[in-house]
Amino acid sequence: MNPDASTIAAGAPIEVDLSPVAEGQDIKVFWRGKPIYISHRTKKQIEEARAVNVASLPDPQSDEARVKSGHDQWLVVIGICTHLGCIPIAHEGNYDGFFCPCHGSQYDTSGRIRQGPAPANLAVPPYQFVSDTKIQIG
């Protein structure tokens, strides 16, 4: 009952062109049937994410560890709430990050859980920068 060959093949890596995404905007792409949020963060959002005392977080992780160095403005996360799998809404909630409408979990501008029942931060999918404006997810 594990995924069949065609399902696995359809889950191969994808490339995403980032050049049309302006600062402060974000796009949602689908990979393996999961929505991936790619946010072009503003200076303010990055500062907010880095000003937090990491040890005080429910799932401690620094913003630097969640983005690729040199591409700090890009946040790439799987848009699936770690509680029960709903899709959080971007740019909502008290932390200017993501807000899950199902059970009220709130994530910050680094996709880290700040409030609500979700146990963990939004997962970062495996990805790398192919060029400055293109990433490969998977």
Added chain:
Amino acid sequence: MSGPSDYQPSNPALQWIERRLPIMGLVHSSFVAYPTPRNLNYWWTFGAILSFMLGMQILTGVILAMHYTPHADLAFKSVELIVRDVNFGWLLRNMHAVGASMFFFAVYVHMLRGLYYGSYKEPREVLWILGVIIYLLMMATGFMGYVLPWGQMSFWGATVITNLFSAIPYFGESIVTLLWGGYSVGNPTLNRFFSLHYLLPFLIAGVVVLHVWALHVAGQNNPDGVEPKTEKDTVPFTPHATIKDGFGVACFLLLYAWFIFYMPNYLGDADNYIPANPGVTPPHIVPEWYYLPFYAILRSIPNKLAGVIAMFSAIIVLVFLPWLDAAKTRSSKYRPLAKQFFWIFVVVCILLGYLGAQPPEGIYVIAGRVLTVCYFAYFLIVLPLLSRIETPRPVPNSISEAILTRGGKAVASVMVALVAAGALFLGSLQDARASEGNDRPPGNHWSFAGPFGKFDRGALQRGLKVYKEVCANCHGLSFIAFRNLGDPGGPGYSVAQAAAFASEYKIKDGPNDAGDMFERPGRPADYFPSPFPNEQAARVANGGAAPPDLSLITKARSYGRGFPWFIFDFFTQYQEQGPDYVSAVLQGFEDKVPEGVTIPEGSYYNKYFPGHAIKMPKPLSDGQVTYDDGSPTTVAQYSKDVTTFLMWTAEPHMEARKRLGFQVFVFLIIFAFLMYFTKKKVWRDSH
């Protein structure tokens, strides 16, 4: 099912079979000669009701499966086509969907009856545990069945419930992958759920056989909780219990038919009339009502793993009930304290159910936690404690003694008082509602409302004109074919008129012999063409918000009725939230945005649209569409007509449903009376 039978059929052919397979003897000893306690009340008929419902679900389910397509791209449409095109498909679907709710309703009554009368106590522990297993199987079956229509609630319910298993340490993720058959809920998930949904009812049927077997070995419990001692304490199953169960089933059918024919969507969720979309989560995910208490327990625990454990424990704790409650007296009738705590427990369960449907915030979360503690305290503290400290009242020596000393008809008078009070309350609230003013869509007088509602043909024809000239520029109507315009119960066009209407459209067809797509005039069998080739095109052309397809819009939109309206809606058959909302939105545009409300660029203010910012510009203005029949060409009239038309597109067989409903009710009421009088006659000498 209690040992070899001495039953001998008189027919020689049957005797021949009986010597080789004593099946007639089995049936005779289990359902004819079987001694059943004389004092059973109507709560004991729910066993028969449940067997009936299981049969009903399997029968309707097997026929539905002949027409259903388990594929992520086709499932939603195939369900709609069952409702629209299959002969009596709407009836089958309603019977099956409402049947699930009725099945759970009956099983809850059955379980609470067992709880109240101590039917789980020695020697019926195994019987009780088999019941818990049936209940668990039912929950799994019901959940998977709800996924099959592949609407928004199906999809997101499946996502939330399968994700529960990811809370399990170490194996969680692998289990979830096995459930999904992929990286997320998708087509493989739908396929395996369909397969399991078809399998599990037969497993249930198997466990039900064991359940009945265990019942017939231990014998039935009874309201007084004393075992039958002499012949005088029992009556033969047939005709006594058979006819009584028959009457119980007939009464239950009245309730069942009320939902099937008059409020099939009352127990469902409007969001499930929107096709599944993995990219959009509905703002408020709610399971079906029968899971709500457990959902409330899940959400009241802030830790994910603990929440999942609490939810499953809430059911598993039932398995241990025979040993948690060690009291010697079975029936709560003779246990003054246990009786009170039982009713408190019932109230706790109902309140948990109510909280499960509320958004998880503020006071609801706190109340949920308190009630979760109460729920578990009942099983883990109250019942074990009561069995030690409670002094039960004396139990009668035998069932026949209990019958002789039976009290008056207090229950009946309480019921009459409750009904009278309810009617008064209802009346006063109706007045309160009339004087209420807020952003809730105003009620309308729809010709199609109520048990004898019919569509106004003129309004349907005018509504079609409004749709064609205005709405069709952006909105599709993809489940409606031109032939439907000539169907009985519809706008009342002839077949020729429908064909002529179709021929005005250009339909893309092909490929032809040269391999090219071509356009041809529409035929009656064609469906209304959509204005955009796909959702993305619709989105781009309309400022980012794709105009929804209108075929089901009056069923896919609703608004919260809130407590206590949803209770009264059951009696008043109010089903028109959708049309009220659609008509209110069409008329709710205001040029002047009220103070304190900001509307983003490219959106318009609408009083009734959730959030008030709608992407659709004001679609209708006075005099925009000409009417041939002299009806006023005002926005109010246009809205009313087009909403009526869209109610018909959402449920083309509504008139047939209500008409058949009336016939069924007349039959059922007569049938129930006949059953009642037959039962009275059969039982005359036994009371």
